[in-house]
Amino acid sequence: MKRLFRTLSAVAALALVAPAALAQTPPNVLIVGQIAEPQSLDPHTVTATNDFRILVNVYDGLVRFKPGTLEVEPSLAESWQVSEDGKTYKFKLRSGVKFHDGSDFNADAVKFNFDRMLDEKHPFYSTGPFPLSFNFASVDTVTVKDAQTVEFQLKEAFAPLLSNLAYPTGLIVSPAAVEQYGKDFGRHPSGTGPFKFVEWQSSQRVVVERNADYWDGAPALEAVVFRPITDANTRVAEMMAGGLDVMVEVPPDNVATFRNDPNFAVSEQVGPHVWFSILNTKSGPFTDKKVRQAANYAVNKQSLVDNVLQGTATVSAGPIPPAFNWVKSPVEPYPYDPEKAKALLAEAGVSNPSLTFAITEGGSGMLDPITMGAAIQADLQAVGFQVKIETYEWNSFLSRVNTGLEGKADMAEMAWMTNDPDTLPYLTLRSDALPDKGGFNSGYYQNPKLDEILAKARSSTDQAERAQLYGEVQQIVHDDAPWLFVANWKQNAVTQAAVKGFELQPSFLLNLKGVSK
Amino acid sequence: MTAYIAKRLIAMVPVLFGLSIIVFMVMALIPGDTATAILGAYATPENVERINRDLGLDKPLVQQYFIWIGNVLHGDFGRSFTLNRPVLAEVMDRFGATLILAGTALVLCSLIGLLAGIVSAVRQFGWADRIITFVVLAGISMPSFWLGLLLILVFAVTWRVLPASGMYAVYGGGDLPDLLYHLILPAATLSVVAAGVIARLTRSAMLEVLRQDFIRTARAKGVSETRVIYAHAFRAAIVSVIPVIGIQAGFVLGGAVYIETVFQWPGIGAMMVKAISTRDILLVQGGVLVVAASYVLFNLMADVVQTMLDPRIRT
Secondary structure (H helix, E strand, C coil): CHHHHHHHHHHHHHHHHCHHHHCCCCCCEEEEEECCCCCCCCCCCCCCHHHHHHHHHHCCECEEECCCCCCEEECCEEEEEECCCCCEEEEEECCCCECCCCCECCHHHHHHHHHHHHCCCCCCHHHCCCCCHHHHCCEEEEEEEECCEEEEEECCCCCCHHHHHHCHHHECCCHHHHHHHHHHHHHCCCCCCCEEEEEEECCCEEEEEECCCCCCCCCCCCEEEEEECCCHHHHHHHHHCCCCCEEECCCHHHHHHHHCCCCEEEEEEECCEEEEEEECCCCCHHHCHHHHHHHHHHCCHHHHHHHHCCCCEEECCCCCCCCCCCCCCCCCCCCCCHHHHHHHHHHHCCCCCEEEEEEECCCCCCCCHHHHHHHHHHHHHHCCCEEEEEEECHHHHHHHHHCCCCCCCCEEEEEEECCCCCHHHHHHCCHHHCHHHCCCCCCCCCCHHHHHHHHHHHHCCCHHHHHHHHHHHHHHHHHHCCEEEEEEEEEEEEEECCCECCCCCCCCCCCCCCCEC | CHHHHHHHHHHHHHHHHHHHHHHHHHHHHCCCCHHHHHHHHHCCHHHHHHHHHHHCCCCCHHHHHHHHHHHHHCCCCCEECCCCEEHHHHHHHHHHHHHHHHHHHHHHHHHHHHHHHHHHHHCCCCHHHHHHHHHHHHHHHCCHHHHHHHHHHHHHHHCCCCCCCCCCCCCCCCCHHHHHHHHHHHHHHHHHHHHHHHHHHHHHHHHHHHCCHHHHHHHHHCCCHHHHHHHHHHHHHHHHHHHHHHHHHHHHHHHHHHHHHHHCCCCHHHHHHHHHHCCCHHHHHHHHHHHHHHHHHHHHHHHHHHHHHCHHHCC
16 A cells, blocks of 8 residues: 555656646647548548648649638739630749649649549549539630640639639649549648648648748748547647647637637637528418518527627628628628517518428537527517427438428528638529529529529629629528528637737638748 | 357357448438538539449449448458548558557456455445445446546646647657557546446455355465455456456447547547548448457457356366
8 A cells, every 4th residue: 555655646746747848839830729630631522621721731722812801812823814705714823833742833733633623534533522623613624825824714704713713622733643642642642832741640630841942932830730629628628738729610618718818819700601591482481571581580690699609700691791891792680670570470461480490410610500590499489480490410401401491391500601702692592503403592592683693793704893793692682581691600719829920811711821839 | 269269250250241231221221421421511412413423322222232242351341431541541540549548448447446346345344445336336427528528627727747638749759658648548537437347346246255155264274364365255256257347348449439539539439420420331331340340359358268267167
């Protein structure tokens, strides 16, 4: 017993001596706490923001988002020209850029990248699948003009092309590395970005190191380690324990704790995200516009944003998030006005309409869907709706909702993140985007005027005209209320006080080149 | 003995085969599909169809199963849809980590459980017995993920003496001391419940044995009390505890699912949770086969050890 006691006190003494050295992260190496392990480091095969955070540091695109905005600026392409009809894009490429594997970046490499994604006969098409390749569905051919010039010929004018190129699906990978590794390229990535890939240990870490030859100036950090920590409580604990320098997606409940602690800094940034509920405009009570508007007046969005999401979101007014600040949006969110909601219901001649509300347990960008669903249910019931909630696991939920709400539900939660104001209304609100036509218009909303404006905005190459047109889109959809507009998420991150130069971007991408510690 | 082991190993084959069919069917029956999991909000019927075609998921289920089992018999477990990696490589990486964690926890819980059980039995109704019985009850009743978080809070956040998560230091590290240092909290958490169960059983087995005639005879002969307890009583009692340890090995493996998630231990449990939620059927199959085979092997090992220790069932 005495010996046991002696051993224990020795262990305890050792434990008390050890901490200072152990709790800190290594100097000049940034440890980033991620919410999950990446699926792949091949930018063309992934869809998750979580993966994009790594990818934008390893690869460059032809263009990129200007810091702090969703406007594009040159990256691997030094300049470009768009033809009068908006169908030909000619890019002048930066010269002297090399991939991390030593091969040259040139027009052939660009052509290889897009052909691999778009041409089923390409020898490396089998290294897919490429789930977001429809971002470039309008591209007909990519032609090499000379080593530093490449031309994209489109099937029809498509204004969002440049912002799609700035999105991670447009990042340029090394053809030599794809040829060498084939399907395993996603585990042996090679790009032109500020950091080079070093290693990926399953469920433990992805390590990237400084690319000293980076064309846009070498980063200050020696290396970055991305650690997946799937459990939110553990992630928060690891941050508090000093094991992480940066942590993204701080749970709303913990934001205040970090904010009040001088050892940490909290960053926030609104992004192109919309949280809404699709309303079934084809059958049930929501076929009547007045009932849909009543629902929008009935729900206290401000309270949802302040109390459920604890200030990590703002109230949404329509399908186009305010992060696209160049869009001339003329509308304000529906105010919380239960009396007006009751009046609208009376006007519509319905009393106590009963609803089925499909909600999910959690999913990409869904914030806190169960609590949000319950709060919305309570607000709707307060003005006379009878709401029955049905809860589904995310994957089942998507299968159910994406195929259309008819016969299943009157409303369903949903969230989207986009890179262009075109994307969301184009995929979810057009007559040609009904579920049986391969779109996401699960609530069957149809308005010929809107279809027309969207088509026009999509082919216009005049940014001022597009700003005007998307403002009209926002107005029409707001008035017709095919959705219950709820929130625009503010992404957040917490950093140790020692971390400098950290900035969140409206694109939700995490650019670490300018960070130091 | 060799024949017995061979027989048990052969009996494993139909078990694993049946299991693979059940898992395949369950994965096919639960709503949602792989393509939707990959595409997320972008899962249009058109995109889903394209992905299914690229992954060979458009073939009839029975055909998919036979293609899979045929490949497995050739040592090819297929490729994970969501990890872009061969299933076998991923499963082996992960299973190694789980074995380290579960193995350590099993050794810990056996040592602590046996020792606590013996002390408890020898000092029946004494203060040591009372304390041990109380701690054991508390240990068995506490949800392990909750205990894990509590330990993280105390040792990693407040005292900063142990790491909160992971298996190795995030940068550099990777040697044995580094591993042991990261192993302490998860292994301790994982062993608590099993240690409690083993302690309880050891206590009652020891009490049972201590009441028997040969113990009285040994004491009457003047054998020292230490020798009576460890050489005579414990030797007899352990025979009935060994199979329980074998079963606990299964529970420790199962419990690893939570513990790996809480401590971000890169083991097979956490992998399975993700594979199921993303409907990564080949990864689930590969993981289930390995876990099931090791569970059967653990029980076999326990049986063999028991046979060796107990002359009465030796044949």
